[in-house]
Amino acid sequence: MKKSPFKGPSVMSLRNRIAFYYTIATAFLIAIVFTTIFFMVEKIVYKQFDDQLKKEISEIFADSNISPNNFQGFDDFKDNIDADESDSGDENRHKNKKLKVDTEFIQLVNNNGEVINKSASLSWCVLAFNPNQSGRSYFNSNFGGSMVRQAQVPLINQQGVTEGYLIIAVPLKNALIVLHDLRDIFLFSFPVILLPLFLLTRSIAIKSIRPIEKVIATAEKMSQSNLDQRIPLPFHHDELYRLASTINALFGRMQDAFQREKHFTADASHELKTPLAVVKGTLEVLIRKPREREHYETRIQFCLKELNRMARLIDQLLMLARYESNKMTPHIMVTALSPLVENVVERMIPTASTKGIAITVNRADNAHIAADPGMLDMILENIISNAIKYSSSGSSIAIEVKQDEGNIICSISDQGIGIPEEMLNAIFDRFYRVDESRSSSTGGLGLGLSIVKKLADLQQIQVGVTSEKNRGTTFTLTSPAAHNA
Amino acid sequence: MRLLIIEDEPGIAGFLKDGLEEEYFAVDVAYDGKSGLDLALTNEYDLLIVDWMIPALSGIEVCRQVRKAGSLVPILFLTAKDTLEDVVFGLDAGANDYIKKPFEFEELLARIRVQLRAKNKADDSLCAGSLSINPATHQVFAGNNEITLTPKEFALLEYLIRNKDRVCTRSRIIEHVWDIHFDSDTSVIDVYITFLRRKLEAAGCGNLIQTIRGVGYIVREPGMV
8 A cells, every 4th residue: 555544643534444344344254254164174074084983883893793782791892903903004013012193093991981901003002081971972182192083982781881981093183284274274365365355445445436536626626606517427327426416416506596696796786886876977077067057956856866766776675685584574464455456556546647557456355365464565566566667558457356266366467568488487586677788767676576576475475477478467466365354 | 089888877878978078078879789889880989988788789799799890999898797707708808998887987087098098108198299288187288388279179189189190081070079969061170170270370389280172181290291
């Protein structure tokens, strides 16, 4: 490893953690597998020895013509022990008196463990006797410094009493070497496997989390000025792909929000600075030279008009801000809609009649909704004054209040210039004006419909709009009918 | 000097026209981008003042079209947009300068003078022979003596001196000194030239304005004939 795998004092990087956990798990599994293999091999080896011992035992019994359950006396064995050995063995053993461990050993003991008889291969040595084993048993024991596999067969007489034991043993030397080698190989190969495994897993982890590095790099570079950047999507449609596309979608939403905010700021600054620039400029030019009284009066009148417009704009902006921070709560009460509509229309008639616009109201009695009358008044005034503003002279505006399946619907239809369909969604945005030059000639500020929307939302009134260019626009307010308490 | 204002806000266009005309400029106003571009391309202006957000064609687009037509007329952007990106975007579109609303009228005048300043000149003063004029204060001096001129006389003299050693045709003089509402009777130039010559002669700078018969007038540096 070229670098330290740790980035901080206590933080392990993801790739190292993956590799570490993976290696731990694999080490555990390998340990289980190795142990199992080792013990199975050991068992197989011992079983082979046990089979050999079994065969020897039955041969001894067969040669002596006795059965272990019908024991007559130790004398029956006498010849067979040596005879058996001389069959398989080396004649020289007796002479040099040296203990040979690569052959089999046979020994007869009585109940007290006293040796009755033993094969010549045992020489002066004695096989271990385990008095606690009453049945036939196989076990390892130390014999003259080396390990032997040993069988102990009880010799039972006709009365069922154990008279003594036949003990037979074979040396384990070669088998033990194999088993020890196997264990050594396992112990050696364990770390030898694990270290490359750790490195390999780590490099795989690095490779598979590289897209995450890309995500991090892109996200780090992201700022307000380059919100249009996106994370390159990985080739495979996997979790990282989903992560990247989720973050991209988040960036998209952030970009939209920033865009809207930027738009709003730009629009607000235009709306506020233009009247300011007009007033400032007009007065600056006015004061440069002495002028006629009439000249002063017209210019000052003009400035006052601009200032009023600005004051109205600031009022509306503050109102919107208050509603948006939810500092104003509506006083909801059961309100009769028709009289309220008529009231607003009455106020608007002077403005409408100067443009030659007729307003007709089709009222429904008993149309009650739960709303704040003051806010409702403001909503209606905004919509109706818009209708008047964008209608040509001589046209008419139709207002209808009707009941429809438990809902009260109020619709305001004009025959004005209409709104292009692609802009219908945006008309409730603050400062949005269909006319992009934001000309002040219509007197609009671009806040009316945002206020309408905000007020309607506060009272759970739905605002709908349909429009056809040059044919007219219809606004509808829908609210569940409330029963007069 | 003749200016074109392209601005949809009547309040701003109104005081700009008032104020600039008092500063002896001939001022035309267009209230949308399209008519503004038409005026800019068909007349010869010494400077354009363009608002960014105007109907029909944005100020940026007007600026691009004017530059595309090969005109090098100085363009001054006038807008409420004030972020760094907006400023850079506007200047990159071909504007020469940028002034944010609300602005000081005096600053606007100074920026206009900068754009009209002759190339390779450190200050605004214009001179021919012993005559020197200051466009900022509208003063004309013959040596140390000030000559009092009417606004139109001043504008005419300023134009001739700015185009020193070049023949100014009658139609160009009309275009640059009078605004678009002036009908094309060019004999009015002769009247003003007569007034100017009389005043200059009284101050000892006679013979500065010479007539090119059938074409127009020229101001020549004395001794270069």
